[in-house]
Amino acid sequence: MRDLSSDSSVQRVVLMFSAQSGKTEVGLNWLAWIIDHSPGPLLAVQPTIEMARRMSKQRLEGLIEDTPRLKEKIAPARSRDGSNSMFAKDFPGGILLLTGANSPSQLRSAPCRYLFMDEVDAMQEIPGEGDPVALAERRTTTFARRKVLLTSTPTVKDFSKIEAEYMKSDQRKFWIPAPCCGEFQHLEWSRLKWEKDKPETAQYQCKHCGERFDEHHKTQMLAAGEWRNHSHFDGKTAGFHLNGLYSLLAGPAGANWLRTFCVRRTTQRHCARLSTQDLLRLTRRTIQHRSAQRA
Numbered sequence: 001m002r003d004l005s006s007d008s009s010v011q012r013v014v015l016m017f018s019a020q021s022g023k024t025e026v027g028l029n030w031l032a033w034i035i036d037h038s039p040g041p042l043l044a045v046q047p048t049i050e051m052a053r054r055m056s057k058q059r060l061e062g063l064i065e066d067t068p069r070l071k072e073k074i075a076p077a078r079s080r081d082g083s084n085s086m087f088a089k090d091f092p093g094g095i096l097l098l099t100g101a102n103s104p105s106q107l108r109s110a111p112c113r114y115l116f117m118d119e120v121d122a123m124q125e126i127p128g129e130g131d132p133v134a135l136a137e138r139r140t141t142t143f144a145r146r147k148v149l150l151t152s153t154p155t156v157k158d159f160s161k162i163e164a165e166y167m168k169s170d171q172r173k174f175w176i177p178a179p180c181c182g183e184f185q186h187l188e189w190s191r192l193k194w195e196k197d198k199p200e201t202a203q204y205q206c207k208h209c210g211e212r213f214d215e216h217h218k219t220q221m222l223a224a225g226e227w228r229n230h231s232h233f234d235g236k237t238a239g240f241h242l243n244g245l246y247s248l249l250a251g252p253a254g255a256n257w258l259r260t261f262c263v264r265r266t267t268q269r270h271c272a273r274l275s276t277q278d279l280l281r282l283t284r285r286t287i288q289h290r291s292a293q294r295a
Contacts, residue, residue: 001026001029001030001033003238004147004149005033005038006037006038006145009235010147010236010237010238011146011147011148011236011237012149012150012165012236012237012238013147013148013149013150013237013239013240014151014165014166014238014239015149015150015151015152015162015239015240015242016152016153016154016162016165016166016239016240016242017151017152017153017240017242018153018242018243018244018246019153019244020247021242021244021246021247023118023151023152023153024055024059024118024119024151026149026151027044027118027149027151028059028060028063030116030149031044031060031063031096031116032063032067032069032070034094035091035096036070036073039091039092039093039094040094040113040143041094041095041110041111041112041113041114042094042095042096042112042113042114042115042116043096043097043098043099043112043114043115043116043136043139044096044097044098044116044117044118045098045099045100045107045115045116045117045118045123045132045136046100046101046119047101047118047119047120047122047123047124048100048101048102049099049100049102049103050100051100051119052087052098052099052100053086053087055098055118056086056098060089060098064089073092074089074090074091075090086098087099094113097110101117101120101123101124101126101132101133102123102124102126104126104129104132107126107129107132107135107136107139108129108135108139109139110139111139111140111142111143112139112140112143113140113143113145113146113147114140114146114147114148115136115137115140115146115147115149116149116151117132117136117148117149117151118151118152119151119152119153120133120150120161121152121153121154121155121160121161121162122152123161133150133165150162150165165237165239166239166241167239168237168239169231169237169238169239170229170230170231170232170233170234170237171229171230171231171239171241172227172228172229172230172239172241173186173227173228174186174187174225174240174242174246175225175226175227175228176221176222176225177221177225178206178207178209178211178213178221179213179217179220179221180209180211180213181206181208181209181211183206183207183208183209184226185206185207185208186228187204187243187245188207188245191204191205191206191207192204192205192245193205193212203215204245218246218248219248222246222248227240
């Protein structure tokens with residue numbers, strides 16, 4: 001959130017996170033901060049109009065209702081009041097507009113100082129218009145102190161919008177201290193180890209001392225962690241990468257995550273119909289948060 005504040009010189013923030021890791025919540029918290037502390041014209045974009053409607057009803061309205069400072073500044077949505085509807089929220093000093101990336105007329109209309117685009121990998125190219133991310137970003141160019149937040153779970157490698165944006169950033173990863181030796185490292189799937197044919201025994205092997213430790217240490221490790229960049233910072237774009245190993249909600253560790261994912265997200269029968277390559281691609285994209293390799 002620090003790089004999204006008006007005190008930071010960063011103009012663009014890229015979050016390449018695994019599914020259900022809080023990236024949309026970061027965006028909503030940022031919207032709330034803008035309305036209360038640094039008001040201005042703001043555009044929030046979901047992949048489709050229907051998804052924008054769903055976010056407004058299920059998440060944004062609740063956020064406004066549960067936050068006294070926002071409730072004071074944004075009147076309740078009224079069907080006959082165009083200034084405060086499902087897709088437009090007036091507040092002192094600014095306006096919040098919500099739309100879908102499949103609505104090009106909204107993406108190229110009035111200029112905005114703040115832009116939040118969620119799940120950009122699910123946004124389709126617009127016929128005759130091109131990339132919706134580039135189209136929306138052009139609306140911010142008239143503001144010297146603009147802020148752009150792009151978030152997504154990555155999809156297919158070399159075709160993933162969020163991966164391309166992350167690679168153009170300073171590529172920050174979250175480093176945490178190992179409970180065994182205290183040395184910092186970022187979590188990698190290749191360091192998960194387990195007994196043969198027993199994925200339930202999975203432990204993480206420290207990169208420095210080689211000792212293995214259990215997942216229950218994760219909460220303490222995350223609290224002591226820090227972001228470190230892996231590429232040069234160009235002064236404009238900060239990128240952040242979190243894979244599924246950091247999630248406190250991911251469930252069992254190691255190879256068992258693949259099995260748990262299948263049972264929870266689909267059905268065992270559906271998983272049985274998938275080829276090994278398709279199953280690994282699905283798991284990497286949703287849990288590991290790495291772009292899946294194209295066949």
